Amino acid sequence: MCRRCREGLSRFEQPQGDGTVAVSYVHVRSSDHDPEPIDNDGSLSQVSRCDFCSGPGPRWVYPCGDFVITVPNDDDRGYTGGWAACSECHDDIEAGRWGNVTTRWLNGRPEVGSRAEPHLRAQMAVLHTAFTSHRQGPATPYS
Numbered sequence: 001m002c003r004r005c006r007e008g009l010s011r012f013e014q015p016q017g018d019g020t021v022a023v024s025y026v027h028v029r030s031s032d033h034d035p036e037p038i039d040n041d042g043s044l045s046q047v048s049r050c051d052f053c054s055g056p057g058p059r060w061v062y063p064c065g066d067f068v069i070t071v072p073n074d075d076d077r078g079y080t081g082g083w084a085a086c087s088e089c090h091d092d093i094e095a096g097r098w099g100n101v102t103t104r105w106l107n108g109r110p111e112v113g114s115r116a117e118p119h120l121r122a123q124m125a126v127l128h129t130a131f132t133s134h135r136q137g138p139a140t141p142y143s
Helices: 087-094 098-107 117-134
Strands: 009-015 021-027 060-062 067-070 076-079 083-085
Touching (some): 083 087
Antiparallel strands (some): 009 076
């Protein structure tokens, strides 16, 4: 979460040649300022957006193990802990309708042009597959 705007941040990890990992953050949605991450104790109490579509009002939490995905022509991206989901994403995830989840995510990003959409859909498919394989149980109500 960003200290300045209280919006969600994505964490990216890039392994370095010396065995360390460089960590960087970006806003989940477009922003007019650099991210100012707040330490998180692991709870989701500060989350205010769905981790799947970035929409407001998460209602569910999926337990998930940590994982890293490699994005071609980009940095490796690290994901840690549970994932918050709004009711719409939860319903689509439970029904296996990942295309709907991706469409909802894209609809929240009008700056993404139609030329980039196939590439982003492919990236989201990789992310959703990784999430599914690291998921650690059923969703529970968000508190």
